[in-house]
Amino acid sequence: METKSLEITTENLSEDLLNKINAYWRAANYLSVGQIYLHENPLLREPLKPEHIKKMLLGHWGTTPGQNFIYVHLNRIIKKYDLDMIYVSGPGHGGPAIVGNVYLEGTYSEVYPNISQDEEGLRKLFKQFSFPGGIPSHVSPECPGSIHEGGELGYSLSHAFGAAFDNPNLIVSCVVGDGEAETGPLATAWHSNKFLNPVTDGVVLPILHLNGYKIANPTILARIGDEELEQLFLGYGWKPYVIEGDDPMEMHQQMAILLDKVIGEIKAIKENAAKDKNAARPKWPMIILKSPKGWTGPKFVDGKKIEGNFLAHQVPIKDPATNPEHLKQLADWLRSYKPEELFDNNGRLNSELQELAPSGKHRMGDNPNANGGLLLQNLRMPDFRDYGVEMKRGQLGSGDTLVLGKFIRDIIKANIEQRNFRIFGPDETLSNKLDFVFEATDRQWEAPVIDTDDFLKKEGRVMEMLSEHQCEGWLEGYLLTGRHGLFNCYEAFIHIIDSMFNQHAKWLKVTSHLPWRRKIASLNILLASHVWRQDHNGFTHQDPGFLDVVMNKKASVVRVYLPPDANCLLSVMDHCFRSRQYVNVTVAGKHPAPQWLSMDEAVVHCTKGIGIWPWASNDKDVEPDVVMACAGDVPTLETLAAVSILREHLPELKVRVVNVVDLMKLQPETEHPHGLNTKDFDTLFTEDKPVIFAFHGYPWLIHRLTYKRNNHVNFHVRGYKEEGTITTPFDMTVLNEMDRYHLVMDTLDRLPQLKNKTAYLKQEMQDKLIIHKNYIRKEGMDMPEIRNWKWEVLES
């Protein structure tokens, strides 16, 4: 860590500095209360009247003064040691605190000139808070300096670590609320310290803010006693420091001394690690700040205890506009901060207080790490075409993700100096067959390693912890601070982070409309080990519904890809790694499976996102009798097998095969930027011919995407319908009636003109299914006929 003053001093604040820090804190508290209450009269230049009060009082006071306290003290050490620091606000509804501080330090007015540093700006600052069309009570994307909104609790610490990886000079101060600390994701995120390299990564300084209460309840950590509290964090591998009290001046002194000490320890840890490559995992310091909820707010309202009680959570005085006594209480509360001492005649923070804040990019609101797009460098990319597989159509490949692994391996190599690409996964990177990445790197791991361990090093590009929440949260933090990455996960278990995905997609949507927020790299999710290939896991591991969750989010920020083979997967992933500001979800197989397209064909196909496969179709120059459509590797396999049966038995039948890689192509162009226009869609799918669609996910997703299309009434979709168990790959398709034999029967059912000619074929399909059932029950595997399917007819 580079610090201006390498000399760490821990001594009491001078009287002057103490008073100034307290004044700065009062100013921040004043701004917080003002945001919650004031519509007019922002500096209380006239006596407070009912008409100055907002008509709807919305906001959360409880967490605010504590966060203001932390912020001013962090400002002090940033300035003193010339630190590079960002602030992650974990507790919900910390908005008034962070917005107020970013305003005081000047960043807010630079980003939003309309919210100027004067009385009029103050008035607007107050009015916009929790006001229609204004800003929410969270530390939302609109707040400069924020990479973490905190609307949904639990991810602050994961985000903070994500921000710290590969940022060796950055300190991420992460305020964790004691409510948030009860969530599962937060409870396991404390273990992130086993993955942080003290030399090559930055620092996370957790500040657990124990203000005692959540909405209506005390918090667990506030009631377990000091001994257990300390043991818990020692057990998590931290060195906890407790600071507790409610007297501001005493607390300022305590906090100042503690922060000096903590910075000293951080510096010592980093220096020691730089010197001794075999140093044991350090015990990083953390702070437990015990301060009253709603500190400095009203002690009692109507005889009920407010400060230091859960009743301080939201708006402590509820009806000042209509209750004169409460109006007076609010006025007294606001005046207790002595605004007349804090702001000058123009309504700007006094210049001697302004000096307390860091300047320029050292201001936490202006730190470019919190607007990661500013720092984002393109990845150095090898040419994905070089990794393409030679293929004979229908011949088994080595496993699509295995092929992808070589490409990713070389992305890792090419960016090893940039240090801006990481892979995250819950102990599944090998299971998902990205084996080759370990030729270029290791798993980063700061705990002891023994001889028999594989690919575990203090530094590596792969982050594996058995927590999808951590993988997602780390990656989000990594991306939000301007880097690139990949999350690989079992398809069924990506649902574990549905809500995190939702929140990230919402963040992307909002930031897309904020010109000062630069675009960040896309969040790339690779779902190998998908629903159709859970041969030894069964029903619990079968769920393709994440795609449905993804499709609910704004079309402008989500993309779903279903590459049918290895060359297509390479092409898709190349695109994903280059893209910005999306969530890209790619589903791919890891088992050896038939390959269909040459590299050149794959590039053309994936660039279009959807297309006819002419070599599998026999409708050249004529309108087809039926369209056989497919999306996903297993559905493509079954569709092509069905087509080969149809073409063998009914050579006069004109069959068109359409493969979909980019699911968004199916939507109308008015719904999604990738959507096909009506003409192109109708050209592919015809206006009136039956469409037999084999789909990777739940079948109704295809209906949802195509219900506005002209030919929708003729769409017949097969997909996963919650039937499954331990069984063979082919039997899975049979259980869900998406197998080749069902697809043939579905086709015949929709071609009544052929009924007399095809009754025998339908019977044969039914017989095949019975023979199949008998065979696997006896042998435990698919029939050789299925495994060694003859594809020749397709190209005849």
Add this chain to the structure above:
Amino acid sequence: METKSLEITTENLSEDLLNKINAYWRAANYLSVGQIYLHENPLLREPLKPEHIKKMLLGHWGTTPGQNFIYVHLNRIIKKYDLDMIYVSGPGHGGPAIVGNVYLEGTYSEVYPNISQDEEGLRKLFKQFSFPGGIPSHVSPECPGSIHEGGELGYSLSHAFGAAFDNPNLIVSCVVGDGEAETGPLATAWHSNKFLNPVTDGVVLPILHLNGYKIANPTILARIGDEELEQLFLGYGWKPYVIEGDDPMEMHQQMAILLDKVIGEIKAIKENAAKDKNAARPKWPMIILKSPKGWTGPKFVDGKKIEGNFLAHQVPIKDPATNPEHLKQLADWLRSYKPEELFDNNGRLNSELQELAPSGKHRMGDNPNANGGLLLQNLRMPDFRDYGVEMKRGQLGSGDTLVLGKFIRDIIKANIEQRNFRIFGPDETLSNKLDFVFEATDRQWEAPVIDTDDFLKKEGRVMEMLSEHQCEGWLEGYLLTGRHGLFNCYEAFIHIIDSMFNQHAKWLKVTSHLPWRRKIASLNILLASHVWRQDHNGFTHQDPGFLDVVMNKKASVVRVYLPPDANCLLSVMDHCFRSRQYVNVTVAGKHPAPQWLSMDEAVVHCTKGIGIWPWASNDKDVEPDVVMACAGDVPTLETLAAVSILREHLPELKVRVVNVVDLMKLQPETEHPHGLNTKDFDTLFTEDKPVIFAFHGYPWLIHRLTYKRNNHVNFHVRGYKEEGTITTPFDMTVLNEMDRYHLVMDTLDRLPQLKNKTAYLKQEMQDKLIIHKNYIRKEGMDMPEIRNWKWEVLES
């Protein structure tokens, strides 16, 4: 706790008992290896040949011997102290261990007579494992004694606590895997001990099985050192006991003595708590078992370390059928357990070993708590009609969930002695306005209470921890052991448990087909604080997509209700509380909102689930010109306001209002048991008239449900489309174009015959929207016109 022998003795096992326990363990290990490998020759009566080996080797050996070890030792103490105990197997893929043990104790053959206790039964037992159509490698619903499959990791401890609540004589032994322990939900579940009442609840005995590795990595807890490990669990409030080793005989002695000691401590805690009502929260004992992964399996294969390494995770010897050396190694491994000493001539476990297992319902496989439907008692239910509100149509109620609270309060009162009903929520029971329940009960809380706390007691029916995972997991455990409950949650954040819902729905689907599994009470989820009313939370709190996740699951186990007002909510919840084997999701408002139906009308409407509201329609005896449909409280409000505009301005227009309470009614009867048949659907929605549908959730869900309907092409659906911020309730509908004015315009757009007559009305609607925008930007609240809408025209 009632124990046969109240005398706790801790002494070394006798030589005889030690040998028997070890033999029993060998038998369980033998069965586990047999399940993974053997197709024939289950007792090795002839030399092992390639044709005896399964063709596909699937399964997980790693966790198995440790779990077998635990099981036999738990059997000993159950028998010794006459305990009532169930076993929760947290580590993934523990199937071979638990299935084997349940077979050894006799339960398996009682439930599945085909898997008999003889050589032929053994052969079938082995064959079915991880075999198509057989049983999965998890402790799936097919396994007697299981309430926890473990396919998706992280919920064992929450399930265990759910099982223990209100089960004062039950001990739930919960084996937690060290991989699973890295997940967020598990990491916070350790704090459940702050919610367990030692008098009125049972006991959870966690056994953290530190075998060191997950799939391909060491685990965090295995590498943090003994000191941190102990501190962590002390910090979590447990009293941890570590037992470590790999010598079976020493480990048996250690484990036996430790379990005696632990049972003694549990007994002492319960006795002390019964005597001293003010006793501090006890420090319950827990066990940390450190044993090698793949214990007793091959030490090395092909020179690679297997036992005690991550390579023991799945199948340690991969190709015994084709590699003679490996075949010999497998044969040696199997014979190392000396099956000839363990099983008699018929292939049944020797009778002296059989005696080690408990008998009857004391067998963990046969404990009725693990087949909760056996114990399920109906709730005593007050008549929900008594809680109905008097209403004048359109008049504001007090908040629908507030009304519901009185009904639930009295359900709590009526069942206070049965002790079989609980409410779970992440600190939101008050926020969701179920205030009245606190007239009947409190929040259960085993940590200190101070004067200013509200409704916190050592015993109460409300369980609140700020973790949706815990709420869901506790409730699942509570239901699976035969009780009833409700989970209340903010709508957006129910996505946090998407994957838990998925797994529970899968469990319900599978158990529905197991005749010996009795039906359990439905899992009732109440989503108050929904997408449309996040006035002070904004975009992060707006997500109705859980409904999409729910609808992906089997129609036989999921239900979604959208009651439009308080009386309907009462009727719906009464139904939900009486139902079995479903997940019922109900979305309801908590804010004062207009009421529409009398109690009698509500009962009729909710019983049908969908229906015409004649008082709002003017299409009596004629075909309507337009159908205005709605589902959800806010959409219903906007629809009726739109209808009132249309009827005022265009009295000749025939408008039909259809309200949907039961979303499943929209699906075809072939897709869902609640689905309307074609005739009924067409009667409601017509075959060719425009349908303007205002929907609570994402609009495409309605399309997905109705795309097969005759009139689908005329469905125009409005709903949430990811537009939102801090704003007023009405403005939220405007942002998403579901407000009354848009609905009127939508209607006019679909009635081209009226175009000339209605241009003025469309213009007026557009003007209204502009006026609205201006008003709220200035005043911060909705216009009085919106708040005080005139409903008279509806009943004119």
